[in-house]
Amino acid sequence: MLEARFHPRIEELPAAAWDALRTDGNPFLSHAFLAALERTGCIREDWGWQAHHLGLYEDERLVAAAPLYVKGNSHGEFVFDWSWAAAWERAGGDYYPKLLNAVPYSPVPGPRLLAGDGPQAPQRRETLVRAMRQLADAHGLSSIHANFLAPDDLPAFDGQWLARSDVQFHWPNRGYGGFDDFLAALNHKKRKNIRQERAQVARAGLRLEVRRGDSLGADEWRQAHRLYEGTFDAKGNHAALTRDFFRALGEGELGAATHLALAWEGERMVAMALFLQSGEALYGRYWGSRVEVPGLHFELCYYQGIEHAIRAGLQRFEPGAQGEHKLARGFLPVRTHSRHYLADGSFRKAVHAALAREAEAVDAYAADLLEHSPYAHRDA
Structure with missing residues (x-):
């Protein structure tokens, strides 16, 4: 029973x-x-x-x-x-x-x-x-x-x-050896546009990195949460995830599953995208930025995620809800x-x-x- x-x-x-x-x-x-x-x-x-x-x-x-x-x-x-x-x-x-x-x-x-x-x-x-x-x-x-x-x-x-x-947009890993292999699978126009967007970010001189959640210190988590909260508030949305929740993402099993794509201007964190990962998939969740850099959103939320998924041998990358613009960047409707x-x-x-x-x-x-x-x- x-x-x-x-x-x-x-x-x-x-x-x-x-x-x-x-x-x-x-x-x-x-x-x-x-x-x-x-x-x-x-x-x-x-x-x-x-x-x-x-x-x-x-x-x-x-x-x-x-x-x-x-x-x-x-x-x-x-x-x-x-x-x-x-x-x-x-x-x-x-x-x-x-x-x-x-x-x-x-x-x-x-x-x-x-x-x-x-x-x-x-x-x-x-x-x-x-x-x-x-x-x-x-x-x-x-x-x-x-x-x-x-x-x-x-x-x-x-x-x-x-x-x-409904429809979401997910990126499928076709066994790519690197980001250039992924680009080679796209049509010429989409490949050219992505390279131009990445070049814009490169010219801005920011330092980019992907870090696992349990490698961030308390102050870095505070900065990441401020970026999330400020971006939500600026768009008139409710930032429901607390600073303590962000800090919890850096602990224990969640710390190993959480990854962040970060942009630094000197010693100051100026943008971040937060992901969670399983053994098969990368999941894009939240983004925040304090600077206006053309292409930075796409770089952190999509291209850094794709590169990470390729390195980790993941089958797919699910970047979140909605967003028809994702189609032009290699994500397919699901x-x-x-x-x-x-x-x-x-x-x-x-x-x-x-x-x-x-x-x-x-x-x-x-x-x-x-x-x-x-x-x-x-x-x-």
């Missing part, structure tokens, strides 16, 4: 057992990453986040789990349902709170239903989904949302869940998937119709992107 339990802190769940349920080494699903978010003040009720993690137990042994949050808004999710919330509230309903099965502030595809890879994994994923439904129905919640799902997660969601898809349960049948039917129209547009957009591949050979 499986017993479902909900936990207000991930530290109530055993770290080793949680991590053993991950099948792809995705660092955003690690117990350490999620615990650091909670411990350092990034998960706060007044910001719309309450942890409510789900664990399935068999004879007191954790056999499946899901990162789960009660949300009081839709900030920090990257699968946008603001129009659904507005429509439901115009009709007199309360859209919030809702349930969210996702990683906070991180539009990174990966497993959301952690069940290992044994023969019982599919059934346990279905049990996790049923437990979410039972919780939402028992508390009269409007909806449940599972964002950026891995392919193995999708069969666990039955026909009561609405399917939604579909992402989410599932949504709306408790009210009439509302669900209306949103289903809207999603059908949206799906047609996304399909056409993805097909058009593939027609404009930056590579010299379409199948590169």
Whole structure:
């Protein structure tokens, strides 16, 4: 018999057992990453986040789990349902709170239903989904949302869940020996543009380096956080990750998984891009800068990341959500998937119709992107 339990802190769940349920080494699903978010003040009720993690137990042994949050808004999710919330509230309903099965502030595809890879994994994923439904129905919640799902997660969601898809841009490593090999695979125009952008940065005279998180000292982490915070504030966005969270990225297993591309002007850190890494992939997350240097954003966020992925022998580089401009820099369109349960049948039917129209547009957009591949050979 499986017993479902909900936990207000991930530290109530055993770290080793949680991590053993991950099948792809995705660092955003690690117990350490999620615990650091909670411990350092990034998960706060007044910001719309309450942890409510789900664990399935068999004879007191954790056999499946899901990162789960009660949300009081839709900030920090990257699968946008603001129009659904507005429509439901115009009709007199309360859209919030809702349930969210996702990683906070991180539009990174990966497993959301952690069940290992044994023969019982599919059934346990279905049990996790049923437990979410039972919780939402028992508390009269409007909806449940599972964002950026891995392919193995999708069969666990039955026909009561609405399917939604979008496009991200990922860089595929085709076994390149170095950055010049990657450039050689591009068409002439894209290759020339990238070289020009890199030359602009070189002329600025900045010192560039890629550092592992556990090699940075406390003052360097403070500088990196100031760059992140200042850039978010300048764009009118909420910098939800605290200085203590950044410092946590330099410790323990997170320190080994975290990498930063840094730009220095003398002894002063003037720009940074932050990445996390698994055994297969590099994940671009945050950027910050205090200087205006043409091409610097592309250099730190994309080209330094590509060079690092080649050196480390990684299969792909996922630089983050959105950004059609990434196509011209060697990143190709990849579909992402989410599932949504709306408790009210009439509302669900209306949103289903809207999603059908949206799906047609996304399909056409993805097909058009593939027609404009930056590579010299379409199948590169």
